[in-house]
Amino acid sequence: MMQKIEKALAIVLGTLLALMVLDVTWQILTRFLPMQPSSYTEEVARYLLVWIGVLGGAYAYRKRSHLGIDLLSNALHGAKRRALQIFVVLVCFAFAASAMVYGGTKLMLLTFELEQYSAALNLPIGFVYSVLPLSGLLICLFSVDHLIELVTTKEELPTEFDSDVHPYTDGLEEESTSVQKEKQKQPEAAVEA
Numbered sequence: 001m002m003q004k005i006e007k008a009l010a011i012v013l014g015t016l017l018a019l020m021v022l023d024v025t026w027q028i029l030t031r032f033l034p035m036q037p038s039s040y041t042e043e044v045a046r047y048l049l050v051w052i053g054v055l056g057g058a059y060a061y062r063k064r065s066h067l068g069i070d071l072l073s074n075a076l077h078g079a080k081r082r083a084l085q086i087f088v089v090l091v092c093f094a095f096a097a098s099a100m101v102y103g104g105t106k107l108m109l110l111t112f113e114l115e116q117y118s119a120a121l122n123l124p125i126g127f128v129y130s131v132l133p134l135s136g137l138l139i140c141l142f143s144v145d146h147l148i149e150l151v152t153t154k155e156e157l158p159t160e161f162d163s164d165v166h167p168y169t170d171g172l173e174e175e176s177t178s179v180q181k182e183k184q185k186q187p188e189a190a191v192e193a
Contacts, residue, residue, distance in 0.1 A: 002062075002145050009059050009138065013052060020048040040120040047118075047128050054131045058138040061092070086150050093143035100136025108133060 027041035060066050073084050112126035 002142070005138070005141070006059070006062050009055065009062070013055055013059060016048055016052050016055070020045055020052065023048065043118055043120040047123075050128060051131045054135045055138075058135040058142070061139050062142045082150060086147065089143050089147050089150065093140055093147075096136040096139035096143065101133045101140065104129065104132025104136055 023041050023044045027038055027045065030036065030038040030041070057066075073081060073088075076084055108126045108129040111129055112124060116125040117123060118125060118128070
């Protein structure tokens with residue numbers, strides 16, 4: 001279930017990004033070609049960027065790719081590390097539920113009630129703000145899934161930002177050892193010359 005939600009979110013984000021690229025390309029073309037400059041493209045790009053940023057935050061939370069300070073969690077092991085990880089997940093859940101879901105819903109409903117519309121598209125601003133509770137719900141859902149994983153797994157889980165399991169550090173250890181071997185060979189080559 002979570003993998004389907006994650007995949008759907010990735011598809012939505014990719015689609016929004018493609019739409020933003022097309023929108024900005026059209027904006028540039030209409031500005032510099034002998035045409036009438038488009039009046040709505042800047043507003044569309046702005047709202048797409050807001051949606052990509054906020055939904056992308058939920059996606060990054062699911063992938064555990066948010067920037068974090070892991071000094072304490074790397075120093076702890078066993079039950080203390082698990083307790084800290086559970087505490088962090090609960091804090092993330094509480095923030096998403098209170099600020100994003102509750103606060104975002106109140107903001108969205110207020111803008112619908114006040115009948116605020118965007119200038120160029122004449123779109124209700126509440127639709128733009130609806131990304132806040134949506135992203136907050138996704139973060140809450142991902143937090144519950146991560147909490148279940150923390151509670152049910154018996155072996156010690158690595159920290160979220162542990163370089164041993166991070167996808168962007170795969171292969172760096174081999175590169176660093178090959179660089180060290182090259183440095184060791186260089187002094188020998190200098191002696192031979």
